[in-house]
Amino acid sequence: MKSLARVDHAFGSHVIFDRASVDLPDRGVVALRGPNGCGKTTLLKLLGGMISTSCTEIARWRKDFTAVYLDTDFLTLDYLTVEEHLDMVRPLIGPSEMPEGDGHHLLTEQMMPTKVADLSLGQRQRLVLTVALALKNVDVLLLDEPLNGLDQQGSLVARQSMLAVGRSRLILVATHEDDHWTDYDLAVRQKDTIELRPTGARK
Numbered sequence: 472m473k474s475l476a477r478v479d480h481a482f483g484s485h486v487i488f489d490r491a492s493v494d495l496p497d498r499g500v501v502a503l504r505g506p507n508g509c510g511k512t513t514l515l516k517l518l519g520g521m522i523s524t525s526c527t528e529i530a531r532w533r534k535d536f537t538a539v540y541l542d543t544d545f546l547t548l549d550y551l552t553v554e555e556h557l558d559m560v561r562p563l564i565g566p567s568e569m570p571e572g573d574g575h576h577l578l579t580e581q582m583m584p585t586k587v588a589d590l591s592l593g594q595r596q597r598l599v600l601t602v603a604l605a606l607k608n609v610d611v612l613l614l615d616e617p618l619n620g621l622d623q624q625g626s627l628v629a630r631q632s633m634l635a636v637g638r639s640r641l642i643l644v645a646t647h648e649d650d651h652w653t654d655y656d657l658a659v660r661q662k663d664t665i666e667l668r669p670t671g672a673r674k
């Protein structure tokens with residue numbers, strides 16, 4: 472477990488976090504929860520280095536861990552087909568197979584010749600998640616609402632893939648889903664209160 476003792480962030484005069492402490496387990500899947508505008512994306516982007524910060528706790532944490540923030544635009548080049556995209560990112564991915572859950576992959580054969588620009592939201596999420604979960608040399612994946620747009624089967628496969636990858640890495644998932652399928656919930660309650668709690672959901 473790593474604890475970031477004091478996380479502060481403001482956009483101008485709009486204070487998002489004020490001396491919040493954030494506990495992060497070493498591995499597992501963590502659902503980052505809280506109402507619209509409470510700062511979930513901001514926290515992911517701070518941890519991923521997408522927003523600059525003078526917060527020394529975060530700077531120290533980022534020295535110890537390689538963390539990557541991913542949303543639907545992650546490494547996607549619209550003019551490539553899915554197949555070409557996978558070839559492009561191949562050097563970034565480990566030797567193991569693309570993650571799968573329930574015997575299924577997130578990518579379908581039908582998607583392969585399709586240009587990234589022509590993918591539906593759910594198909595794009597499938598591509599981003601597939602690449603994200605296979606990235607090598609990354610300790611922490613910061614995923615912003617990765618299940619958005621996925622159909623029921625896609626969502627099931629994605630959850631199982633995340634839980635499988637979460638055995639060896641930390642995955643933070645900003646989500647508004649009601650069900651508690653992850654290993655932990657990390658709830659943004661107030662500007663200064665972010666609570667981590669195990670869910671006991673993993674079988």
Ligand SMILES: Nc1ncnc2c1ncn2[C@@H]1O[C@H](COP(=O)(O)OP(=O)(O)OP(=O)(O)O)[C@@H](O)[C@H]1O
Pocket residue numbers: 482485487505506507508509510511512513514645
């Ligand atoms: N670049 C920015 N400049 C100014 N204000 C910002 C910026 N990014 C976010 N905010 C504000 O910070 C607050 C937190 O935004 P954030 O996107 O982190 O919330 P969230 O919890 O992810 O919300 P949602 O559940 O709607 O996705 C919001 O009030 C938002 O308007």
